[in-house]
Amino acid sequence: MALSPCRLEEHMTATCTDPWVGKFHLITADAGLERMLKGLWPISQAEWQTFREGRKSMETLLLEPPELFLIDNRIPDISGIELARLVKGENVYRQIPVVLLLPRTEACGEFDFHELEIDDFLVLPCEAELARLRIMLALQRGKRSFDANPLTRLPGNTSIIRRIQRGIECGEEFAVGYVDLDFFKSFNDRYGFSRGDEVLMMTSRLLVNSVRGAPAKQSFLGHVGGDDFVFITPCTYAEATCRSIVSSFDAIIPSFYDEKDRLAGGIRSKDRSGNERDYPIMTVSIGVTHNLGGRLKHYGQASAAASGLKTLAKQNGKSGYVVDRRAYP
Structure with missing residues (x-):
């Protein structure tokens, strides 16, 4: 019909x-x-x-x-x-x-x-x-020129690489921080991807506000993917930015947990091997390196140095940051 x-x-x-x-x-x-x-x-x-x-x-x-x-x-x-x-x-x-x-x-x-x-x-x-x-x-x-993360809309990996490499080639003195959320996977497994996305959105807004404390033209924020972010500031603003990120994250993140888990100080979830174990409330770790005196020669060097310092920051079991202080002001 x-x-x-x-x-x-x-x-x-x-x-x-x-x-x-x-x-x-x-x-x-x-x-x-x-x-x-x-x-x-x-x-x-x-x-x-x-x-x-x-x-x-x-x-x-x-x-x-x-x-x-x-x-x-x-x-x-x-x-x-x-x-x-x-x-x-x-x-x-x-x-x-x-x-x-x-x-x-x-x-x-x-x-x-x-x-x-x-x-x-x-x-x-x-x-x-x-x-x-x-x-x-x-x-x-x-859309063709903007490789934004689809969730946070922050610039993605291509923009991050270009921004760091351009700063190196121009002889710009800057600090680059790699930010990582600890115990995010266990939170995702326990509460689901939707709650995990809420945490990533909160983190992106928190980072935007923290990086805003530095001069806009010399600052940058990107989302590598998952729970990994990158920021760039002038060297003299790096530690203040880290302190702002850590204090704000620690103040806000408990509210994303159910009351029972919040009172218990963490959750019980499966590890990568499928075994049940206890995980604390999420923390944030930051590693910061810098390009003082043109010490960085390419993006890979900056990434490796900041990532290594971020790993050191994770070792104390709570939110924190480690700054490369070689020739640092």
Whole structure:
């Protein structure tokens, strides 16, 4: 029996999986523009968050980062260009694409694209189909260049290697810290992957806040994978960053355990050989090396040194860090 157009549409919705497009943050006070952009894809394919003010959007960036920003240059509290600079100034999220929405009168102005860190722009008013294609182009271009961890959205291994190697080649003096969660596997086995992912998300936010204490342009945070993270700061900020990570992690992590396990000081879970054993509350270990005086020659040297120091940090049985103090200030 043939389906009517309405029934056919319902049938397709029920049986087909729409391809996911992305999660967008739209910053505009223009209701008409908002309606046009939100209508580019069905609600099953795209998630939108709209902000009327630029500073409000920055407040949610840490907790709910998007896959792409669309910033109207006419927002009331701050220019779109300045907001784009703020987004790109957040080292952790600078790789998220930014599309600037410019009125035609402003699009004729002079822009220094060496200084203005945007990934594309749309001239308003704009036809919906052109907007859809340009947004998709910016989104896909960003995905190709951004090896973000799918859970935390932090830069992944390729970005970590490039950032460390670039610092070495430029003769930059920096500290690099390798961060690892102790007893994370036993927690995962005991509570399941969903609870484990919550711990990793908490850890990523905690690290972002700790690294923020150092100058943004000289700092970096990446997620190698699993429970392994890497941060870069100027040498003089490294220990303060480590102290912040350790104290914050120790204060927060007990809340992720059930009350019974929290009171017992740990959990009972299977080891890698399948044997039951007791594990304490998770701790965090950090190893820090540095590139003072150009002592690092390549990424592998930095990775090996910091990883070895991290192993030393694990030996005391509680959260802590070990810093390579050779020629350290």
